[in-house]
Amino acid sequence: MSFVVPKESFNGKVLALDFGSGDKVLALGGESSLPFLSFEGQIPNRPVIAYEIQDCPPDDWPETVRNVYKEVSGDPVGWAKYCQDTLKAKAIALRLVSTHPDRGDRSAADASKIIKDVLAAINVPLIILGSNHIEKDATVLVAAAEAASGRNCIIGKAQEGNYKTIVAAALAHNHKLIAMSELDINLAKQLNILITQMGFDKEKLITDPMCSALGYGLEYTYSVMERIRLAGLAQNDATMQPPILGDVGMYVWKIKETVASETDVPDWGTLQERGIAWEAMTATAMVLAGTNLMIMRHPRAIETVGKTIDELTA
Amino acid sequence: MALTGVQIFKLLPKTNCKKCGFPTCLAFAMKLAQGGIDLSACPDVSEEAKKTLGEASAPPIRTFALGAGDSAVKMGGETVLFRHDKKFINPCALAVNLKDSLGDDGLAKMAADVAGSEIDRVGQKLRVDAISIEYASGDSAKYAAAVKLVADKAPHAALILNCRDAAAAGAAAKAVSERKPLMYCATDETAETMAAIAKENGLPLAACADGLEALSALTEKIKGLGVEDIVLDSGAKTAREIIENNTQIRRAALRKSFKPLGYPIINFVLRDDPVLEASVAAVAIAKYASIVVVSSIEKWKNLVLFTLRQNLYTDPQVPMQVEQKVYDINEPTADSPLMITTNFSLTYFIVSGEIENSKVPSRLAVMDCEGLSVLTAWAAGKFTAAKIAAFIKESGIEAQVSNKELIIPGQVAILSGALEDKLEGWKITVGPREANAIPTFLKGR
Numbered sequence: 001m002s003f004v005v006p007k008e009s010f011n012g013k014v015l016a017l018d019f020g021s022g023d024k025v026l027a028l029g030g031e032s033s034l035p036f037l038s039f040e041g042q043i044p045n046r047p048v049i050a051y052e053i054q055d056c057p058p059d060d061w062p063e064t065v066r067n068v069y070k071e072v073s074g075d076p077v078g079w080a081k082y083c084q085d086t087l088k089a090k091a092i093a094l095r096l097v098s099t100h101p102d103r104g105d106r107s108a109a110d111a112s113k114i115i116k117d118v119l120a121a122i123n124v125p126l127i128i129l130g131s132n133h134i135e136k137d138a139t140v141l142v143a144a145a146e147a148a149s150g151r152n153c154i155i156g157k158a159q160e161g162n163y164k165t166i167v168a169a170a171l172a173h174n175h176k177l178i179a180m181s182e183l184d185i186n187l188a189k190q191l192n193i194l195i196t197q198m199g200f201d202k203e204k205l206i207t208d209p210m211c212s213a214l215g216y217g218l219e220y221t222y223s224v225m226e227r228i229r230l231a232g233l234a235q236n237d238a239t240m241q242p243p244i245l246g247d248v249g250m251y252v253w254k255i256k257e258t259v260a261s262e263t264d265v266p267d268w269g270t271l272q273e274r275g276i277a278w279e280a281m282t283a284t285a286m287v288l289a290g291t292n293l294m295i296m297r298h299p300r301a302i303e304t305v306g307k308t309i310d311e312l313t314a
Numbered sequence: 315m316a317l318t319g320v321q322i323f324k325l326l327p328k329t330n331c332k333k334c335g336f337p338t339c340l341a342f343a344m345k346l347a348q349g350g351i352d353l354s355a356c357p358d359v360s361e362e363a364k365k366t367l368g369e370a371s372a373p374p375i376r377t378f379a380l381g382a383g384d385s386a387v388k389m390g391g392e393t394v395l396f397r398h399d400k401k402f403i404n405p406c407a408l409a410v411n412l413k414d415s416l417g418d419d420g421l422a423k424m425a426a427d428v429a430g431s432e433i434d435r436v437g438q439k440l441r442v443d444a445i446s447i448e449y450a451s452g453d454s455a456k457y458a459a460a461v462k463l464v465a466d467k468a469p470h471a472a473l474i475l476n477c478r479d480a481a482a483a484g485a486a487a488k489a490v491s492e493r494k495p496l497m498y499c500a501t502d503e504t505a506e507t508m509a510a511i512a513k514e515n516g517l518p519l520a521a522c523a524d525g526l527e528a529l530s531a532l533t534e535k536i537k538g539l540g541v542e543d544i545v546l547d548s549g550a551k552t553a554r555e556i557i558e559n560n561t562q563i564r565r566a567a568l569r570k571s572f573k574p575l576g577y578p579i580i581n582f583v584l585r586d587d588p589v590l591e592a593s594v595a596a597v598a599i600a601k602y603a604s605i606v607v608v609s610s611i612e613k614w615k616n617l618v619l620f621t622l623r624q625n626l627y628t629d630p631q632v633p634m635q636v637e638q639k640v641y642d643i644n645e646p647t648a649d650s651p652l653m654i655t656t657n658f659s660l661t662y663f664i665v666s667g668e669i670e671n672s673k674v675p676s677r678l679a680v681m682d683c684e685g686l687s688v689l690t691a692w693a694a695g696k697f698t699a700a701k702i703a704a705f706i707k708e709s710g711i712e713a714q715v716s717n718k719e720l721i722i723p724g725q726v727a728i729l730s731g732a733l734e735d736k737l738e739g740w741k742i743t744v745g746p747r748e749a750n751a752i753p754t755f756l757k758g759r
């Protein structure tokens with residue numbers, strides 16, 4: 001019996017998009033194979049990792065990752081520049097945490113100013129995220145889209161409860177858009193359909209099927225992502241072909257494994273490595289399941305996943 | 315791949331003698347193809363047919379154990395490429411590689427680390443399953459002594475004899491044969507001698523070749539030499555080689571019934587940087603390895619690898635659950651607080667862990683919600699006021715507590731009014747939303 005390479009050829013293809021401007025534009029997606037199986041299809045772009053920053057000091061981040069930014073995190077502009085210039089970030093994700101009604105309730109106008117300042121200071125592509133408050137995001141992200149006009153950003157997240165105004169703003173100001181639903185392939189599909197029905201180009205969409213941390217529902221995210229990929233490639237379902245987002249850092253850096261000290265849980269080993277490895281492993285699982293874009297926090301975790309992707313695409 | 319009825323029919327005596335209980339050989343063949351009946355029902359079937367049919371009905375990936383005794387790890391037997399199709403069956407073994415040149419103290423310490431690596435997570439006991447002892451000294455007496463030492467110090471670990479020198483491997487295999495070590499490995503050049511040692515001691519043998527074509531030829535050769543339990547090493551070292559080769563092996567076995575690759579896979583992911591090593595190990599764990607060998611076993615690294623393996627090997631249809639009952643924590647008395655939650659394993663272990671941390675004697679009523687988390691169960695209509703009230707009444711807990719107060723999760727605060735209506739005479743208290751606030755909450759009462 002002789003071995004024949006068992007290849008699959010798919011009719012479908014992940015849609016490709018780019019974000020950012022000038023010579024720092026980054027491309028996402030475009031692959032015609034399952035993740036990293038380059039022996040049977042094209043994989044033009046590797047997964048991108050964006051450094052997460054916030055519009056306010058990250059008081060709720062555990063020390064392992066908060067300390068990394070303690071000199072710069074008082075000011076989003078300095079934080080962004082630090083990520084770009086010192087950490088060599090290829091992309092940055094600015095989360096407008098303090099617009100949340102429970103976290104400072106900053107106005108949309110305040111958010112616009114911060115966005116403009118950050119954009120003036122960096123040239124790498126920017127992702128702009130709301131505070132995940134359905135009603136507030138509906139106004140904040142509209143202002144954000146306008147403030148970032150001309151910079152080809154990714155904005156998000158549009159959800160079932162607020163997508164209309166956000167989609168309209170992304171359309172008007174020519175940004176890419178994240179559509180987020182909660183761990184259910186049918187909900188993800190439905191939201192993409194609703195958004196494209198508003199005249200928003202599916203080539204500008206990114207699907208966020210909702211991330212979850214290793215040990216805290218990772219297997220649900222993993223399988224939903226794999227199913228989305230298969231639907232897009234094997235069944236050529238166009239509504240399931242946008243690139244996938246994994247919003248990794250925010251789910252990882254709150255669970256007990258990244259917070260509890262070694263004195264409390266001696267069996268779990270050193271807290272520093274444990275936290276970094278937790279973020280890295282969650283992200284590695286996500287790229288294996290099909291993620292094209294990740295938002296992460298710790299530089300060493302980002303570097304580790306970057307090296308793993310280097311190996312996967314070598 | 316299973317044979318069709320017509321293919322099976324061609325192998326039968328075609329006498330229609332009815333001894334099998336079917337009117338014709340064809341009818342019997344059709345039934346066999348569907349499964350649920352055994353070939354032995356036909357007394358006249360030829361040896362040749364038995365062999366062909368036996369092979370066709372064997373599982374596409376051979377199943378056998380790594381190691382011996384209670385802690386042996388089952389390998390192989392997988393049936394799908396994606397976990398959403400069906401549960402991945404046999405979680406991969408994690409192994410650490412030790413050089414025999416490490417010295418007695420070093421070896422003893424590492425073996426002890428393996429022996430003490432067990433961690434309880436979400437009710438499962440997880441551990442480093444195996445030790446690979448690498449022949450680095452070039453001294454076969456030293457190698458056998460190192461293997462023996464490690465075997466003694468880690469009595470429950472499976473052993474992998476990482477040694478390509480047939481003489482040294484043979485001596486070590488004899489010394490620990492009752493532990494059923496995996497011999498790693500035979501190459502095309504050493505296949506005969508290695509297979510002879512494996513056969514003599516009844517051990518599984520790893521086949522190591524560069525690429526899948528050479529590997530297929532090698533496993534056929536080894537099988538021809540009488541060794542059935544084979545482990546595959548395709549020579550994959552980089553993450554890309556691991557995902558590509560392992561995927562092709564799994565597909566060839568499952569989709570093409572390609573027998574020469576229908577065996578469990580071993581991947582060595584040794585890297586200097588332990589975080590990177592964990593990340594590459596993740597690729598192997600997710601993508602079909604049955605044995606993943608690392609170079610170090612820091613506690614934090616074990617925990618991430620155990621957790622990933624546990625996550626990916628859970629049943630996608632049935633969440634992990636615990637038994638419905640009222641659990642006593644920290645030796646409660648009649649006036650200790652009573653809390654309620656759902657029977658999703660993760661929820662139960664997080665909440666009970668925090669209650670234990672608080673040191674406050676308490677009771678935790680765990681209600682069967684088909685393994686859903688608090689909010690999911692509530693949204694699915696399984697954790698409702700009426701159902702909670704019925705559960706509390708039927709549990710008989712009322713007779714054991716002096717004050718009828720029930721603490722509910724903060725996430726379902728909305729239930730408190732309806733619950734007070736349905737549970738007459740009970741006071742309903744809304745607890746914190748997150749479990750990590752439970753200790754402060756309990757101590758502050």
Ligand code: B12
Pocket residue numbers: 182183184212216217220633653654655656658660661664665685686687688689690691692693694721722723724725745746747748749750752
């Ligand atoms: C994973 C998940 C699923 C999985 C199921 C996993 C499972 N075994 O439960 C799947 C994909 C199957 C699923 C399905 C559904 N889900 Co769902 N799911 C989630 C998700 C992402 C995580 C849930 C989880 O595992 N949490 C972790 C556990 C440990 O949390 P927990 O049980 O609540 O316990 C914590 C606290 O409550 C507290 N606690 C627990 N017990 C107690 C007890 C006391 C006394 C105290 C003080 C504290 C306390 O401590 C724990 C740790 O802090 C959440 C969103 C999210 N990020 O939370 C949505 C979520 C729960 N799901 C939701 C919904 C609507 C559904 C569906 C009805 C529809 C859908 N979206 O698909 C179905 C229903 C399922 C069915 N059978 O019909 C909604 C609920 C909305 C709401 N507020 O009512 C959520 C919030 C998502 C959302 N925002 O839409 N879901």
Ligand code: SF4
Pocket residue numbers: 326327328329330331332333334335336337338339342355356357358359
């Ligand atoms: S017993 Fe065997 S030979 Fe006889 S009818 Fe059945 S299958 Fe045919």
